[in-house]
Amino acid sequence: MPRFLSIALVFALWEALPRAGILPAETFPPFSTVVATTSQLFLTGEMWPHLFSSMYRWAVAFVISLAFGIPAGIAMARLSAVRNFLDPILTATYPVPKAALIPIIMLWLGAGDLSKILVIILGTSIPLVISAFHGAQGVEKKLVWSALAMGTDRRLALFKVILPAALPDILSGVRMALSVSLIALLGSEMIARQSGLGYLLFSSLDVKAYDLSYATMLVIAIMGFAFDWGFVALMGRSLVWMEREEGSDG
Amino acid sequence: MGIKAEGVSKLYETAGKRRQVLAVDGIDLEVDEGEFVALVGPSGCGKSTFLYMVGGFISPSSGRILVDGRAVTAPGTDRGIVFQEFALFPWKTVLDNVMYGLQEKGLRRKEAEATARRYLEMTNLQAFERVYPKELSGGMKQRVAIARTLAYDPKVLLMDEPFGALDAQTRVIMQDELLRVWQGTQKTVLFVTHSVEEAIHLADRVVIFTARPGRIKEIVPVDLPRPRSREVELFDRRYAELTSRIWRAVEEEVKKSMELRAATGVAP
Ligand SMILES: Nc1ncnc2c1ncn2[C@@H]1O[C@H](COP(=O)(O)OP(=O)(O)OP(=O)(O)O)[C@@H](O)[C@H]1O
Ligand SMILES: [Mg+2]
Numbered sequence: 001m002p003r004f005l006s007i008a009l010v011f012a013l014w015e016a017l018p019r020a021g022i023l024p025a026e027t028f029p030p031f032s033t034v035v036a037t038t039s040q041l042f043l044t045g046e047m048w049p050h051l052f053s054s055m056y057r058w059a060v061a062f063v064i065s066l067a068f069g070i071p072a073g074i075a076m077a078r079l080s081a082v083r084n085f086l087d088p089i090l091t092a093t094y095p096v097p098k099a100a101l102i103p104i105i106m107l108w109l110g111a112g113d114l115s116k117i118l119v120i121i122l123g124t125s126i127p128l129v130i131s132a133f134h135g136a137q138g139v140e141k142k143l144v145w146s147a148l149a150m151g152t153d154r155r156l157a158l159f160k161v162i163l164p165a166a167l168p169d170i171l172s173g174v175r176m177a178l179s180v181s182l183i184a185l186l187g188s189e190m191i192a193r194q195s196g197l198g199y200l201l202f203s204s205l206d207v208k209a210y211d212l213s214y215a216t217m218l219v220i221a222i223m224g225f226a227f228d229w230g231f232v233a234l235m236g237r238s239l240v241w242m243e244r245e246e247g248s249d250g
Numbered sequence: 251m252g253i254k255a256e257g258v259s260k261l262y263e264t265a266g267k268r269r270q271v272l273a274v275d276g277i278d279l280e281v282d283e284g285e286f287v288a289l290v291g292p293s294g295c296g297k298s299t300f301l302y303m304v305g306g307f308i309s310p311s312s313g314r315i316l317v318d319g320r321a322v323t324a325p326g327t328d329r330g331i332v333f334q335e336f337a338l339f340p341w342k343t344v345l346d347n348v349m350y351g352l353q354e355k356g357l358r359r360k361e362a363e364a365t366a367r368r369y370l371e372m373t374n375l376q377a378f379e380r381v382y383p384k385e386l387s388g389g390m391k392q393r394v395a396i397a398r399t400l401a402y403d404p405k406v407l408l409m410d411e412p413f414g415a416l417d418a419q420t421r422v423i424m425q426d427e428l429l430r431v432w433q434g435t436q437k438t439v440l441f442v443t444h445s446v447e448e449a450i451h452l453a454d455r456v457v458i459f460t461a462r463p464g465r466i467k468e469i470v471p472v473d474l475p476r477p478r479s480r481e482v483e484l485f486d487r488r489y490a491e492l493t494s495r496i497w498r499a500v501e502e503e504v505k506k507s508m509e510l511r512a513a514t515g516v517a518p
Contacts, residue, residue: 142337145307148325150351150402164341241341241382 029211038215047200047219054196057113058185061120065177069125070170073132074162083133090126098123099187106192116188116196123184124177131173135166168242171235178227186220197223251328251405251438253281253304257313259463260299273299275463276313283318284436288449290500291459291467292507297442298334300464301408304440305331317406327355330404332412334442336395338383344370344394345379351402369397372427374420388415396424400431407432407439413448422480425452429477446496450489451478458499461507468499 014031017023029037041047075082098119105115139162147161148154189198197216204212258277263270274296281287289297302308304315306325315322317329330351338347345366352362370376373393383391392415399407412428413421429452432439443449449456450472460467472492474483483489 140335140337142333142335143339145302145305145325146331146333146337146339146398147350147354148307149305149327149329149331149404150398151327151354161339164339167341241384 034214065124069128073129077136102191119188124181135169139165251318254316261311272463288453292504296464329406330399331408334410
């Protein structure tokens with residue numbers, strides 16, 4: 001099946017159903033209307049400040065999450081003290097919707113970017129920590145032994161063996177973190193509303209400006225798609241060695 | 251560099267000491283510098299375990315191992331190992347795998363490449379130097395592992411069924427290459443194998459392990475002149491006698507280990 005057929009089908013239905021009167025066009029404007037609204041938002045410049053403030057929060061939070069989450073996960077796998085400390089916290093906080101923490105965090109850090117960034121970090125770090133933990137935990141002992149036998153320093157083996165061997169898991173964690181971070185971003189902007197895509201989305205819903213809501217959702221969907229595409233494109237060459245063997249699936 | 255094991259035992263303890271496996275028990279063995287010693291014995295009798303202790307990857311529960319007169323406490327570049335499972339670095343190409351030990355030694359890339367290529371040629375893998383391990387067959391991976399270990403020239407070779415994944419013809423070629431390297435460099439070799447013929451063709455002495463817990467059942471010296479030709483081996487009386495003697499001893503232990511497995515329901 002051609003790769004984008006499913007999406008084309010969704011767009012086609014999105015266009016046809018409201019036009020045919022099967023869905024109410026007022027709360028479900030046809031695709032072409034939404035596209036028109038979206039381009040209007042960009043042309044008038046209304047979208048840009050929201051897009052920029054969202055991207056700013058996201059980028060800061062994502063970089064911090066990477067810098068914290070991956071080392072923390074690897075440390076968990078290598079040091080039982082770290083594991084015993086972090087494991088209960090992770091298990092307990094995993095199911096908590098991070099955006100729900102916003103009102104509490106706002107009490108401490110105010111309603112500005114800081115609270116939002118912290119919430120995104122909380123959400124994004126977890127898949128990173130967990131994937132880095134599993135990746136590092138699963139490294140075949142004999143790979144480390146081989147390196148030690150060939151003269152690698154025990155501490156450097158962390159970078160020369162554990163990290164590259166855990167990379168496939170870490171990168172699938174990064175990929176998951178990309179979408180989780182978007183969700184946390186929107187959630188944080190929904191609850192502490194000043195600017196950003198989440199603000200745009202939820203305030204337009206409040207005033208029943210549905211075409212604006214759909215336009216924002218379209219932008220968010222495109223962002224999600226672009227993140228994933230960018231990730232794959234960026235990683236593509238460096239990942240040759242870890243692609244699945246041909247003929248095996250699952 | 252000689253190897254000396256004094257009363258070496260290994261007790262594996264798993265899951266909060268609830269399951270204990272005595273893998274090897276009271277091994278006393280002395281291997282001279284430059285000697286080639288083969289280890290044979292039933293599956294699960296502790297051959298790999300013994301090798302790992304000589305390598306310094308795990309420590310004995312009791313007893314000690316001396317290499318070149320010094321007690322082994324950690325892995326070192328004096329002892330190179332070829333693992334049963336190959337343990338190639340999947341993120342490195344064949345060439346980079348073989349270069350790893352050389353670069354750790356401090357060689358520059360150009361020199362390391364040249365040496366690595368020599369060993370890839372020896373193992374007939376020169377056409378695959380840019381390939382990642384996942385694209386290789388089991389036998390090819392095994393040859394990369396052998397090349398990687400030989401390339402950085404450790405004084406002691408610990409080889410855990412290094413030819414186990416090779417087809418019969420490649421195996422014969424690799425055996426002779428190994429003998430050539432060994433004779434040219436005076437390395438001390440500990441060589442685990444399931445093949446009695448291989449043990450006799452290669453080794454100065456064959457150490458037969460008992461069923462688990464692995465003890466030394468018998469040490470059989472192979473007093474056949476070198477170079478040993480396979481044609482002669484086929485018809486040589488002494489060769490035939492040695493083979494059947496070692497076969498019988500191993501078979502006895504294999505039967506014991508199967509009874510042990512049946513009785514305890516535990517995998518070897
Ligand atoms: N890490 C471990 N923890 C617990 N038990 C272990 C461990 N490694 C090996 N054993 C057990 O120790 C025994 C000896 O294992 P070992 O791998 O040394 O045998 P082997 O002689 O190399 O066998 P094979 O010929 O099948 O490779 C086996 O019963 C095995 O189950
Ligand atoms: Mg073994």
